[in-house]
Amino acid sequence: MDWYRGRPHHISYKWHEGFVAWIFHRITGLLLILYLFLHEWVISTLQNPQGFTKAMAALENPVFKLLEVGLWLVASYHAINGLRVVLVNFAGAAERENYQGNVWIFWVIFAIVFVAGAIPMLMKL
């Protein structure tokens, strides 16, 4: 990243737990809005029953079933980290002495929720 140093808008980031959580929040957010656009586009085929049935048949492909697990990963991450951000903003979860601990609690909760949801999805594959 040396080329970027000293440029007008250069900001240095520290790679601590909260920063990693934040950057993933942005990436997952962009993926989710992209998914929303695609999802809405597919659902708009409801206006024509044959079109909807055809679209749903295409989504039966195992590739989409696997992508669905990816969607669950992205959505559960964004939702649970979003709750953490709300707690940081409004419930004093950013106090220096408990901040890093809270980030780790979040990672554990996220891992549990994701795995709990992913198991039934993978079993249906």
Next chain:
Amino acid sequence: MEYMRGFIDRYQGSGKGGDLSWLLQRVSGVALLVLLLGHFFIEHFVGGPIDYQHVAARLASPLWKVFDLTFVVFALYHGINGIFMNIEDYVHSGWRVFWKGFFWVVGILYLVLAAITILPFKG
């Protein structure tokens, strides 16, 4: 925060005049969590496979029309507001106006697409 003003103006980050959209992002985010759980539950745990009959039976009811429209309005707002935050943080040239305008148009088009899909639906 007045002492930050010069800094914020210079970098034109999302802290510039964005306090309302910041708050609404939190509010819509929490609302989406509730709406998403409802949406997820109804699609995956109630009724059989997701086919036309399954979706049509639900979407023909006015209550679910209201639910789905509320859901898509919050989701579009939250998502596009999130894109705006990214634009404000990373685009510092005249392209900022272009990209914001672009996503305003995309947002309105998708809102119209949702409305014409959900509202006139009779099953």
